[in-house]
Amino acid sequence: MxxxxxxxxxxxxxxxxxxxxNLSFRVKKGELFAFLGINGAGKSTxxxxxxxxxxxxxxxxxxxxxxxxxxxxxxxxxxxxxFQSSALDSALSVYDNLQSRAALYGxxxxxxxxxxxxxxxxxxxxxxLKRPVGKLSGGQRRRIDIARALFHKPKILxxxxxxTGLDPQTRKTIWSVIAALRKSENMTVFLTTHYMEEAAEADxxxxxxxxxxxxxxxxxxxxxxxxxxxxxxYGTDEDTVRKLGTQYEKIKDAYRLFVPNTEAATKLIVKHxxxxxxxxxxxxxxxxxFLAVTGKTLLGGAEK
Amino acid sequence: MNTLPYLIKRNVKLYFKxxxxxxxxxxxxxxxxxxxxxxxxxxxxxxxxxxxxxxxxIDESLINGLVASQLISSILAVSCVTVAFCSNFLMxxxxxxxxxxxxxxxxxxxxxLSIGYYISTLASTLLICLAxxxxxxxxxxxxxxxxxxxxxxxxxxxxxxxxxFGTALSSLINFFLSTQGQISAVGTIISAGYxxxxxxxxxxxxxxxxxxxxxxxxxGTYGTSLIRNHSMQGVLNEINNSGVPAEIIEKIKDxxxxxxxxxxNQVDIPVMYTILGVTVAALLVIYILLNLKKT
Numbered sequence: 001m002x003x004x005x006x007x008x009x010x011x012x013x014x015x016x017x018x019x020x021x022n023l024s025f026r027v028k029k030g031e032l033f034a035f036l037g038i039n040g041a042g043k044s045t046x047x048x049x050x051x052x053x054x055x056x057x058x059x060x061x062x063x064x065x066x067x068x069x070x071x072x073x074x075x076x077x078x079x080x081x082x083f084q085s086s087a088l089d090s091a092l093s094v095y096d097n098l099q100s101r102a103a104l105y106g107x108x109x110x111x112x113x114x115x116x117x118x119x120x121x122x123x124x125x126x127x128x129l130k131r132p133v134g135k136l137s138g139g140q141r142r143r144i145d146i147a148r149a150l151f152h153k154p155k156i157l158x159x160x161x162x163x164t165g166l167d168p169q170t171r172k173t174i175w176s177v178i179a180a181l182r183k184s185e186n187m188t189v190f191l192t193t194h195y196m197e198e199a200a201e202a203d204x205x206x207x208x209x210x211x212x213x214x215x216x217x218x219x220x221x222x223x224x225x226x227x228x229x230x231x232x233x234y235g236t237d238e239d240t241v242r243k244l245g246t247q248y249e250k251i252k253d254a255y256r257l258f259v260p261n262t263e264a265a266t267k268l269i270v271k272h273x274x275x276x277x278x279x280x281x282x283x284x285x286x287x288x289x290f291l292a293v294t295g296k297t298l299l300g301g302a303e304k
Numbered sequence: 305m306n307t308l309p310y311l312i313k314r315n316v317k318l319y320f321k322x323x324x325x326x327x328x329x330x331x332x333x334x335x336x337x338x339x340x341x342x343x344x345x346x347x348x349x350x351x352x353x354x355x356x357x358x359x360x361x362i363d364e365s366l367i368n369g370l371v372a373s374q375l376i377s378s379i380l381a382v383s384c385v386t387v388a389f390c391s392n393f394l395m396x397x398x399x400x401x402x403x404x405x406x407x408x409x410x411x412x413x414x415x416x417l418s419i420g421y422y423i424s425t426l427a428s429t430l431l432i433c434l435a436x437x438x439x440x441x442x443x444x445x446x447x448x449x450x451x452x453x454x455x456x457x458x459x460x461x462x463x464x465x466x467x468x469f470g471t472a473l474s475s476l477i478n479f480f481l482s483t484q485g486q487i488s489a490v491g492t493i494i495s496a497g498y499x500x501x502x503x504x505x506x507x508x509x510x511x512x513x514x515x516x517x518x519x520x521x522x523x524g525t526y527g528t529s530l531i532r533n534h535s536m537q538g539v540l541n542e543i544n545n546s547g548v549p550a551e552i553i554e555k556i557k558d559x560x561x562x563x564x565x566x567x568x569n570q571v572d573i574p575v576m577y578t579i580l581g582v583t584v585a586a587l588l589v590i591y592i593l594l595n596l597k598k599t
Contacts, residue, residue: 051409052408052409053405053408053409073411073413074411076409076410076411077410077411079409081406081409083402083405083406085402087401087402087403087405087406088403088406089314089318089403091317091318091321091322092314092317092318092321096314096317099310100310100311100313100314101406101410103306103307103309103310103311104307104311104407104410104411104412105410105411106306106307108306108310148406
């Protein structure tokens with residue numbers, strides 16, 4: 001697959017603060033790319049530079065084969081952005097908002113109405129068109145934000161913490177729409193999120209800390225590299241578990257053993273079949289990867 | 305160019321939907337109206353009649369017409385600028401609440417966005433000021449009408465020109481603002497201060513000579529004078545016809561700022577138009593250049 005986003009040696013400072021330091025990564029066409037980091041890690045700075053909202057100090061950015069320094073207008077027409085906080089006009093109706101934003105891309109008249117109808121069906125907001133955006137619930141507003149970002153059929157959809165603060169049902173709806181769009185239009189999704197279960201679905205993950213890449217890979221690669229496996233062992237007592245000589249913790253009705261990887265887990269089970277009668281093996285989670293890589297945890301937007 | 309009409313429509317709709325922005329733009333004209341109704345009107349009337357030589361008696365309706373013309377000229381001169389400033393606050397509000405990000409991630413050039421703000425502000429300002437002009441003319445008709453059709457047409461042109469000036473000035477100042485606090489500060493200064501600066505609250509002729517010289521550098525004063533001239537010309541002619549000598553009429557015109565002086569040289573009406581026109585053009589050129597630089 002070709003890289004649709006290619007960032008090389010990107011740097012940006014605000015006075016003494018080095019927001020982004022020599023950042024380089026690739027995003028392949030059609031993939032779900034997760035860009036993780038705590039608040040202030042440099043995610044928004046990178047996105048703002050990619051969208052032409054902020055100038056860079058140095059480095060090179062190519063988006064869909066176009067250099068950001070030479071073809072910013074063309075690049076802007078290929079990007080759809082869902083901001084962390086809605087940037088629509090609260091006082092205006094959904095229809096008026098989408099009409100004014102569509103016109104920014106030259107989509108007016110019959111073309112506007114046709115696309116509006118498509119998106120209203122896709123995101124289920126036909127009943128909201130006349131309502132002021134300021135009167136919508138968080139989930140409804142998010143759907144309109146996504147419709148605004150998709151109006152001009154962008155090749156790349158940038159989602160900056162799109163589901164923060166939303167209820168699980170709305171999050172599920174949003175992700176199913178995005179998954180459908182990726183499939184039908186081969187759209188690339190550039191995601192920043194504080195929900196690690198969302199990052200676990202990504203094709204490629206980059207974790208940044210203090211403006212630098214700390215780790216990158218597929219979720220599986222990251223889990224294998226930065227976390228071990230867990231064996232949850234049921235129907236035994238602590239003395240027996242202690243004899244295994246493995247690090248463990250007591251959880252409700254069971255013990256959780258920490259092993260370096262699946263191979264080690266298999267060896268341990270084969271060696272002690274009389275103990276491992278009721279058990280399950282699970283891989284480490286993306287939260288564990290994030291903690292191992294940055295020494296910090298992310299909990300729905302808050303750094304710990 | 306498909307984009308511009310929709311940007312203008314958005315901006316105008318937002319201005320009229322934002323009650324805070326809409327009503328704050330009407331505060332200054334409302335203050336003026338209250339001032340005139342409560343005491344200024346009476347004071348001007350008394351001052352005017354007491355300054356007339358005893359030999360002359362002027363019909364009550366002429367005096368009422370003169371005071372009414374002074375009132376409407378003050379209201380219109382101030383409104384064209386304060387309404388423009390308040391309407392143009394949308395430009396700053398978009399920056400303050402982050403909406404501008406949503407506009408700027410599109411391929412539309414910042415210069416087109418700025419033209420959108422300018423035209424929509426001008427449209428909102430003209431809409432309100434022309435409505436105000438109609439109301440003012442109805443008031444004058446009720447009190448004492450002496451204006452000719454030419455006076456009315458010139459008055460409408462003055463309002464248009466002053467709205468252009470107010471919009472250009474506010475565009476340039478608002479370009480440098482980006483927070484809600486700055487909007488409030490500028491709004492307060494303009495609402496409170498512009499009326500004095502342009503001679504709407506008190507005639508410039510009543511200020512000290514030093515201050516008069518300073519204010520003569522401010523183009524807005526010539527806008528006020530144009531409006532004063534075209535709203536008062538008819539009633540002053542009628543006063544002249546009623547037997548008041550031309551020299552006294554000239555003194556009245558001096559005291560009401562119909563005649564303005566730049567370092568003792570009287571500024572003619574064509575020169576006033578030129579000053580205002582050149583100022584609008586200069587402000588617009590600077591505003592456009594600043595926005596082009598942004599791209």
